[in-house]
Amino acid sequence: MKDLVFYSKYAKSIMDSLNIPYVDCDIKVSYRMTRTWGYCHLDGYTHKYDITISHRLLKDEVDDDALMNTLIHEYLHTCPKCMNHGKLWKHYAEMINSKYHYHIKTRTSSAEKGIVDERKPKYVIECPHCHKQSYYYRKSSVVTAALNNRRLTCGTCGYSGNDFPVEHMLNI
Numbered sequence: 696m697k698d699l700v701f702y703s704k705y706a707k708s709i710m711d712s713l714n715i716p717y718v719d720c721d722i723k724v725s726y727r728m729t730r731t732w733g734y735c736h737l738d739g740y741t742h743k744y745d746i747t748i749s750h751r752l753l754k755d756e757v758d759d760d761a762l763m764n765t766l767i768h769e770y771l772h773t774c775p776k777c778m779n780h781g782k783l784w785k786h787y788a789e790m791i792n793s794k795y796h797y798h799i800k801t802r803t804s805s806a807e808k809g810i811v812d813e814r815k816p817k818y819v820i821e822c823p824h825c826h827k828q829s830y831y832y833r834k835s836s837v838v839t840a841a842l843n844n845r846r847l848t849c850g851t852c853g854y855s856g857n858d859f860p861v862e863h864m865l866n867i
Contacts, residue, residue, distance in 0.1 A: 735772035824854035
C-alpha cells in the first residue's frame with residue numbers, strides 16, 4: 696500500500712511551488728468508492744474541507760501518477776472559487792500539467808489511470824439489429840425500460856423498438 700501521507704505532502708509541495716492557494720485538510724480512504732477516484736467535501740456548517748480517496752489508488756501495482764493526479768485534482772477543489780471545474784480550477788490544473796507533466800482533468804477513466812476495472816456488469820442489453828452489447832452495473836432507467844419492453848433506441852445503428860433482450864448476469 697502506498698503511503699498516503701507522503702503523496703499528500705508531495706502534492707501540496709507542487710501546489711506551493713506554483714503559489715496555488717489550497718486548503719490543507721484531512722484525507723480519508725474509502726473502500727466503498729467504486730465509481731469515483733476521489734471526492735472533496737466542504738462542510739457548510741464548519742466551513743472545513745475533507746478529501747476522500749478510493750483505496751484502489753493506494754495499491755502498489757497502481758502507477759504513482761494515478762494517485763498524484765487524483766490528489767492534486769481534489770486539492771484544487773479546496774482553492775477559493777474552485778469547488779467546481781470552472782475556468783479558475785482549469786487554469787490551476789493547466790499550470791500544474793504544463794510544469795510537472797501531469798494529466799489532471801475533470802474526469803478520468805480506469806484505463807487512463809492504468810487500473811483494471813474490478814466491477815462486473817449486472818445487466819447486458821443487446822440490440823436485436825446490430826447485436827451491439829451495452830453493459831450496466833445497476834438497474835438504471837434503461838435497464839428497467841428494456842425489462843418492461845418499452846421502446847429503446849440503439850446508439851450505434853439507430854434501431855428503435857421494444858424488443859431489446861436483457862441478460863441478468865447473476866453468476867459473475
